[in-house]
Amino acid sequence: MRWWDLPAVLLLEERMFPEDAWSPGMFWSELAHARGPFATRRYLVAVETDPADGTERIAGYAGLAAVDGTGDVQTIAVAPDREGHGLGARLLTELLVAASAFDCHEVLLEVRVDNSRAQRLYQRFGFEAIGVRRGYYQPAGVDALVMRRTSEEAAG
Ligand SMILES: CC(C)(COP(=O)(O)OP(=O)(O)OC[C@H]1O[C@@H](n2cnc3c(N)ncnc32)[C@H](O)[C@@H]1OP(=O)(O)O)[C@@H](O)C(=O)NCCC(=O)NCCS
Secondary structure, three states: OOHHHHHHHHHHHHHHOOOOOOOHHHHHHHHHOOOOOOOOEEEEEEEEEOOOOOOEEEEEEEEEEEEOOEEEEEEEEEOHHHOOOOHHHHHHHHHHHHHHHOOOOEEEEEEEOOOHHHHHHHHHOOOEEEEEEEEEEOOOOEEEEEEEEEHHHHHO
């Protein structure tokens, strides 16, 4: 993901996370840490080409932060009309490759307790629930499930 992707990413963000969408500043701040020899972030966009007219569009995006050997899935989202075709799995695979490249021994994430679709995706990749953060998602006050995938789970 580069700064010029942000208008399209922000449109998707507003659509998919209407209650707690990231601001442009949050994306800018993350991208500021995504380049150079001391980068701690990896942000991706999935670009698809329309076979009819050759136009490109962003169909999904995802980001990971890596701090002191722990990766954190910051965001992952697929456009509603592209869900269910494996794009979420591909984005998550790329984030886990990035976590390995950052030498992370574990990857954590938070997911809304009512987001069973995302939870199934994470479980398929070996993430396990390790706790709940009460009222994590504001302003709605929805709880977050904290999930973790360790290097051992990745190997198994
Ligand atoms: C969660 C999310 C990223 C998943 O993305 P996705 O592209 O639909 O994920 P996948 O296609 O890899 O997997 C979704 C389902 O499609 C199925 N699937 C994948 N490829 C398929 C294919 N070729 N044919 C049929 N089904 C397929 C998967 O088995 C999975 O089924 P399940 O939900 O019953 O387990 C997406 O739903 C999303 O963006 N949601 C809104 C934002 C969000 O909640 N993000 C997570 C925040 S923590």
